[in-house]
Amino acid sequence: MSNLDAIGFIDSGVGGLTVVKESLRQLPNEKVIYLGDTARCPYGPRPVEQVIQYTREMTQFLLEKNIKMLVIACNTATAVALDILRKEIDIPVIGVILPGSSEAIKRTSNNRIAVIGTEGTVASHAYGNTINGKSPDTEVIELACPKFVPIVESKKYDTPLAKMVVAETLKPLKEKKVDCLVLGCTHYPLLRPLVQNVMGSGVSLIDSGAETVDHISMLLDYFEIAAPAKRNDLSHEFYATGSVSMFEEIAADWLGLSNVEVKKAKIEQD
Amino acid sequence: MSNLDAIGFIDSGVGGLTVVKESLRQLPNEKVIYLGDTARCPYGPRPVEQVIQYTREMTQFLLEKNIKMLVIACNTATAVALDILRKEIDIPVIGVILPGSSEAIKRTSNNRIAVIGTEGTVASHAYGNTINGKSPDTEVIELACPKFVPIVESKKYDTPLAKMVVAETLKPLKEKKVDCLVLGCTHYPLLRPLVQNVMGSGVSLIDSGAETVDHISMLLDYFEIAAPAKRNDLSHEFYATGSVSMFEEIAADWLGLSNVEVKKAKIEQD
Numbered sequence: 001m002s003n004l005d006a007i008g009f010i011d012s013g014v015g016g017l018t019v020v021k022e023s024l025r026q027l028p029n030e031k032v033i034y035l036g037d038t039a040r041c042p043y044g045p046r047p048v049e050q051v052i053q054y055t056r057e058m059t060q061f062l063l064e065k066n067i068k069m070l071v072i073a074c075n076t077a078t079a080v081a082l083d084i085l086r087k088e089i090d091i092p093v094i095g096v097i098l099p100g101s102s103e104a105i106k107r108t109s110n111n112r113i114a115v116i117g118t119e120g121t122v123a124s125h126a127y128g129n130t131i132n133g134k135s136p137d138t139e140v141i142e143l144a145c146p147k148f149v150p151i152v153e154s155k156k157y158d159t160p161l162a163k164m165v166v167a168e169t170l171k172p173l174k175e176k177k178v179d180c181l182v183l184g185c186t187h188y189p190l191l192r193p194l195v196q197n198v199m200g201s202g203v204s205l206i207d208s209g210a211e212t213v214d215h216i217s218m219l220l221d222y223f224e225i226a227a228p229a230k231r232n233d234l235s236h237e238f239y240a241t242g243s244v245s246m247f248e249e250i251a252a253d254w255l256g257l258s259n260v261e262v263k264k265a266k267i268e269q270d
Numbered sequence: 271m272s273n274l275d276a277i278g279f280i281d282s283g284v285g286g287l288t289v290v291k292e293s294l295r296q297l298p299n300e301k302v303i304y305l306g307d308t309a310r311c312p313y314g315p316r317p318v319e320q321v322i323q324y325t326r327e328m329t330q331f332l333l334e335k336n337i338k339m340l341v342i343a344c345n346t347a348t349a350v351a352l353d354i355l356r357k358e359i360d361i362p363v364i365g366v367i368l369p370g371s372s373e374a375i376k377r378t379s380n381n382r383i384a385v386i387g388t389e390g391t392v393a394s395h396a397y398g399n400t401i402n403g404k405s406p407d408t409e410v411i412e413l414a415c416p417k418f419v420p421i422v423e424s425k426k427y428d429t430p431l432a433k434m435v436v437a438e439t440l441k442p443l444k445e446k447k448v449d450c451l452v453l454g455c456t457h458y459p460l461l462r463p464l465v466q467n468v469m470g471s472g473v474s475l476i477d478s479g480a481e482t483v484d485h486i487s488m489l490l491d492y493f494e495i496a497a498p499a500k501r502n503d504l505s506h507e508f509y510a511t512g513s514v515s516m517f518e519e520i521a522a523d524w525l526g527l528s529n530v531e532v533k534k535a536k537i538e539q540d
Contacts, residue, residue: 098491136499218488221368229406 001068001091003225004233006031007216008067010058013041013153013242014250015187016073019096019209021255023071024236026213029227030220031234033065035265038242042149043076044118044185051120055081057267059089065237067091068225071216073209075185076118079126092219097121099215100182100208101130107204108180111138114173114203116195117184119144127184141176145169145185152187155250157194166194173199182206190254239265271338271361273495274503276301277486278337280328283311283423283512284520285457286343289366289479291525293341294506296483299497300490301504303335305535308512312419313346314388314455321390325351327537329359335507337361338495341486343479345455346388349396362489367391369485370452370478371400377474378450381408384443384473386465387454389414397454411446415439415455422457425520427464436464443469452476460524509535 007023009016013036020032035058037043043051055077059070070085070093072078078095086093104113115127122144131140147165156162173181181199183189186209196205220226240247244262251260277293279286283306290302305328307313313321325347329340340355340363342348348365356363374383385397392414401410417435426432443451451469453459456479466475490496510517514532521530 092492094492102487102491132499134496134499215488215492217372218485219492221372222362222364222485222489226404229402229404 003227005066005068006033007069007071008062009034009071009073011036011074011186012043013038014247015185017251017254018186018189019073019212022210022213027217029229029231032236033062033067035061035239036247038240038247041153044120044146044149048080051077052081052084059085061265061267073186076120079121079124092223094212094215096186096208096212097126097130099211100184100206101127103206103211104180104182105131105135107206110179112178113138113140114176114178114181115140115142115184116145118149119146121184127182141178143173148191149187152190155246157190162191163194166191167198170198178203180204182208184208238262241265241267273497275336275338276303277339277341278332279304279341279343281306281344281456282313283308284517285455287521287524288456288459289343289482292480292483297487299499299501302506303332303337305331305509306517308510308517311423314390314416314419318350321347322351322354329355331535331537343456346390349391349394362493364482364485366456366478366482367396367400369481370454370476371397373476373481374450374452375401375405377476380449382448383408383410384446384448384451385410385412385454386415388419389416391454397452411448413443418461419457422460425516427460432461433464436461437468440468448473450474452478454478508532511535511537
């Protein structure tokens with residue numbers, strides 16, 4: 001393994017690009033290889049065993065490209081597959097739930113935190129368990145928002161439809177008096193302005209993906225696998241199992257990378 | 271190993287208590303075992319091989335107490351012994367130089383950073399190399415302050431003598447136009463008000479020890495060895511190889527732990 005090897009990112013679709021965006025900003029010398037399983041998105045409503053299996057298949061695809069670290073840039077997959085993958089593979093594996101949880105505990109003043117995520121993430125109580133494991137007196141209100149990922153993946157995240165769906169879905173949270181809300185799905189930062197608008201400016205929004213980049217940086221240093229500064233051999237790679245053109249549009253729109261070339265990935269199913 | 275085991279902290283003397291202070295604040299459920307080598311302090315002017323040997327002996331003392339993580343809360347020892355110890359022992363080992371360097375890079379606006387430390391730390395260029403490895407365009411001005419540790423260890427850190435020594439020592443830095451200064455020795459936070467006064471309010475001071483606690487927290491989580499919340503079996507242990515009473519005074523004065531009982535440690539020399 002070499003320090004020049006890439007960091008691998010996997011997600012059920014385009015959501016993990018919000019983590020990549022932050023990685024490109026904070027860690028400009030790190031090569032990125034990204035795989036979005038857009039053909040099988042969303043993961044949220046799928047049975048646990050299936051999410052584990054899909055996550056393993058994506059991981060295998062990236063391991064063959066010699067990644068030095070794996071980031072599960074998907075809350076649903078982190079919730080059910082992180083511990084399993086850590087035991088199965090030899091490189092460091094990072095999920096998005098712990099960084100988001102830690103930041104929420106730091107940020108809340110009234111010890112009332114809302115977490116929004118997919119059905120799978122909410123059913124796992126991964127956020128509630130992590131937050132209460134560190135801070136037992138904190139009340140965690142978890143809410144599944146199953147309509148959000150399809151809105152983002154269909155590139156409707158800045159439409160009047162999105163605004164209406166976000167307002168309706170978050171209604172039950174309005175009276176819970178939380179001062180902090182975790183965007184517990186890497187797709188949700190694309191809906192951030194709408195979520196902030198519904199929750200009000202007094203509620204601090206936490207992007208678990210962005211927080212994850214701090215952990216990536218620290219672990220690259222700890223394991224002494226950070227890339228050297230000022231390298232000039234950087235060419236990021238993006239793969240999608242489904243539509244390539246939709247992926248390229250969102251990458252351009254969100255990453256500001258207008259010349260991203262996305263390749264179609266063929267996943268080997270065990 | 272159990273999650274209830276302690277985090278071990280070693281330092282040449284009382285300086286590492288500034289890291290412990292921050293650990294007690296941020297990680298209140300973690301048991302601390304601290305060893306200060308006050309009998310052989312300061313480490314700064316000693317030859318590299320001797321610092322490595324002393325650090326090994328302190329580490330051995332703490333390993334026999336079943337620590338789950340080792341924090342080298344001493345810049346001089348981190349500079350020369352961190353990489354060696356990581357290869358020699360099985361638990362995670364954390365030093366103070368990387369966290370301080372990373373924070374300095376984040377904090378500076380004009381890319382001019384001063385680092386003050388012992389002769390050993392400055393001669394190793396550990397800060398300069400770490401900072402420039404990540405940020406090659408940043409200018410790092412390293413200055414040895416050999417008189418600072420004796421002032422702190424003799425509990426004269428808030429006297430007119432200390433004020434004069436700090437002002438004289440830092441004079442060469444005044445015209446360097448740095449906007450950020452790393453307290454690159456865990457003793458120096460006890461001189462912080464004096465350093466700030468000499469450098470002026472426009473210079474941001476970075477306490478490398480306090481930054482280290484963020485890394486400790488993240489690695490406890492990564493390796494899944496964090497202590498459970500709300501434990502009621504916490505009794506910290508403090509050991510010094512030299513004077514116990516002086517150590518207790520500074521612990522009370524700085525940690526605000528008035529009932530710290532410090533035990534005399536007998537270090538086995540190989």
